[in-house]
Amino acid sequence: MSGRRLAAAALAAALPALALGYVLPVQGILRRLGEKRASLSLDALEVVGTLQAEGRGSERLSTAVGGAPSARPSAPARLLVKIPGRCRLELGSPEVPQAERPWLSLRDGKASGPLAELPAAAALLRAVCTLLAVPPAGDASEAYASALGRRGVALGDAALGRFEGRVAYVVGGRARDARPLAWVDKETFQPLRLQAQDGGSPWDVRLLGWGSPTGGDWFPRAVEAWEGAELRMRLTTERVAPNPRLPDTLFP
Numbered sequence: 001m002s003g004r005r006l007a008a009a010a011l012a013a014a015l016p017a018l019a020l021g022y023v024l025p026v027q028g029i030l031r032r033l034g035e036k037r038a039s040l041s042l043d044a045l046e047v048v049g050t051l052q053a054e055g056r057g058s059e060r061l062s063t064a065v066g067g068a069p070s071a072r073p074s075a076p077a078r079l080l081v082k083i084p085g086r087c088r089l090e091l092g093s094p095e096v097p098q099a100e101r102p103w104l105s106l107r108d109g110k111a112s113g114p115l116a117e118l119p120a121a122a123a124l125l126r127a128v129c130t131l132l133a134v135p136p137a138g139d140a141s142e143a144y145a146s147a148l149g150r151r152g153v154a155l156g157d158a159a160l161g162r163f164e165g166r167v168a169y170v171v172g173g174r175a176r177d178a179r180p181l182a183w184v185d186k187e188t189f190q191p192l193r194l195q196a197q198d199g200g201s202p203w204d205v206r207l208l209g210w211g212s213p214t215g216g217d218w219f220p221r222a223v224e225a226w227e228g229a230e231l232r233m234r235l236t237t238e239r240v241a242p243n244p245r246l247p248d249t250l251f252p
Contacts, residue, residue, distance in 0.1 A: 026158045027141050029169045029184055030148075034140020036189040037132070040217055044082045045132070046241040047219050051077035051091060052234050053120060056227075060118050064102040065091050077235060079128070080244075083136070084143075085109070086251040087129035089121060107251045109150065120233035123198040124225040127205030131182075131191040132219070148172075151196040152180035163192050164208065178202075185210070190217070201227055215240045 024032070052074040053061040062073040080088040085108045092101035104115035104122065106129050115121045130151055134143045145155050153172040161168050161175030163183055172181040183193035190210045196203060209221025214237045225233040 021160065023158050023160055024169065026155050026171055027145075029158060029171060029189075030144040031139075031141040032189040033184050033191060034134065034136055034144055036217075037134070038136030038140060040242075042083065042136075042218065043243050044246050045080070045219060046244040046246075047079040047081075047215075047235075047237055048239040048241075049077055049079070049235055049237045050074055051089075051121075052236070053118075053232065054234075055230050055232055057118065057120060057232065061091075061121075061233075064115060064118065079125070079235065080246055080250060081128065081133050082246045082248075082251060083133050085129065085133050086248075087125050087133055088250050089115060089125050091115070105251050112252055118233075119199050119201065120203075120225045120227065123201075123203035123227075124205055124223055124233055124235065126198055127194040127196070127203070127225075128207075128223060130196075131194060131207065148180075148182050151182075151194065153182050153196065154179070160186070163206075166192070168192055190220075203227055212237070214238060218242055 052072060054072050058073055061075065065075040075091045076093045078090045087106045089104045090098070090101045102114045104111060104113040104125055106125055109126070111122055130147050134140065134147050148171065149155060155171070157173050159170045159174045161170040161183065167186040168183045169186055170181055170183055173179055180196040182191070184190070185192055188210065191207055193204065193206050204226040206224045206226065207220040208224065211217060212221035215221055219237055219240045221237055223235045224231060
């Protein structure tokens with residue numbers, strides 16, 4: 001093969017790698033993330049599912065719902081998101097009056113409620129609020145930059161990584177860095193993961209299964225909270241309602 005053909009073959013082989021290796025600037029990643037969420041025309045979300053705890057601290061979930069101690073306690077759950085910056089997690093079946101359900105509320109990053117004593121629940125809800133309760137109007141890149149900056153994510157760095165078999169933008173550093181990172185799907189620009197400190201511990205909250213029959217593009221099929229290498233809590237989505245009416249009194 002001639003030198004010219006060899007060069008052409010090498011260039012053709014390199015093109016997929018070059019395309020894969022291109023990294024948008026952080027501002028562009030956050031802008032596209034905001035545009036994706038804005039395209040859904042969401043002001044609020046109601047997510048109904050099951051919350052399950054594992055390992056250290058799981059007995060607190062049993063106590064919270066008044067059940068017998070269990071290694072893997074679970075409870076019906078309702079997660080509410082009201083944009084901007086308000087999120088709530090409630091435990092208990094629909095038959096239980098709302099006033100009697102254990103709850104955790106976040107408003108502008110401040111937690112309140114009985115479930116605030118469950119570190120995994122607080123980490124899970126705070127990550128969901130950081131990634132999904134950002135106002136889509138105006139300059140979404142600035143809104144996401146502010147939300148992620150408050151969680152310690154460095155906004156000057158971005159790289160590529162793989163998560164659940166998908167290529168993702170990693171904002172804040174490289175995939176293996178031991179510092180706060182936000183992961184955004186390179187193709188769909190849905191948020192995938194937030195690694196950050198919460199309550200003095202490193203937490204890795206993962207949003208799994210976007211586009212599922214239960215959540216579609218509104219909410220992932222499941223959300224997991226990992227403390228280090230240990231899974232501590234998982235919310236499995238069973239039903240999602242867009243734009244429910246949520247009174248501000250739910251978010252003290």
